[in-house]
Amino acid sequence: MVAADTATGQILMQGYADRAAYLETLATAEAVYFSTSRKKRWKKGETSGHVQVVRDVLIDCDGDAIIYVVEQRGPGACHTNARSCFYRDFLGQRQEPVTDGDSERLETLDTPVAERLLTP
C-alpha cells in the first residue's frame, strides 16, 4: 500500500497495513501501518508528530492494495524530512533535497540503460 498526498497526488511512501492497522486508520482518520520488519503496529508520526490525516482510502480492483490519501503534517513523510520517500531515481540522483543523509546507498546501473530510459 502507499500513501499519496491529497493535494498533489504525489506518492509519499510505501508501507504495509494488516487488518488491525487498516481498521485503526479508518476509525481514527490517521494513518496506521504494520511494520513487517519489527512485526508491530506503527502509527505514522506517533513520536515525530508528523501524522498523516487520512482524507480518503482507495482500494484496487482485486481488493489487495490500498492507497491512503493524506494530508501530511510536518516537513514530509520520510525520516530524512523529504516530502516523499521517493526523492531519488534509480541512478541515485536526487529529485528533491533531503536534510538528513542516512538513506541507503543504491547500486548504480549502466549508462546506456539510463540513456534509454531518460531519452523519450
Place this chain on the structure above:
Amino acid sequence: MVAADTATGQILMQGYADRAAYLETLATAEAVYFSTSRKKRWKKGETSGHVQVVRDVLIDCDGDAIIYVVEQRGPGACHTNARSCFYRDFLGQRQEPVTDGDSERLETLDTPVAERLLTP
C-alpha cells in the same frame, strides 16, 4: 511497488518486481512485474498491447520500494479497462467508471467511520 502516470502522477496499479523483472524493465523501458500468485515474470501488456513505457524509475529512502513512472498505452492499467486499478474508495464507491464488472466485491464499513473520513 507501484506504477504512476508520468503526465498526471496518478497511481495506476500496485505490483511486485523481483530483481529480474526490475532489470528487464530498465533494459527495455517497458514495465515488467513478477506475479507472486502465479510465481512468474509478467510483462504488462504482453497480450493486451497495453504496455507501460517507462520514463523514470524512482527508489525510496531505504531502497526497498520502486515507482515505475510510465506512459500507459491503451485505455488504462486495469484489467477492467479503468485508467487506474484504484477506481473506488473503501466503501466500494466508484471514483471512475469501469467497462468490465469483474472486480471483487468489498466489505463495506460502518457509516460513522465513512463520515469521519469524508468530512474534513
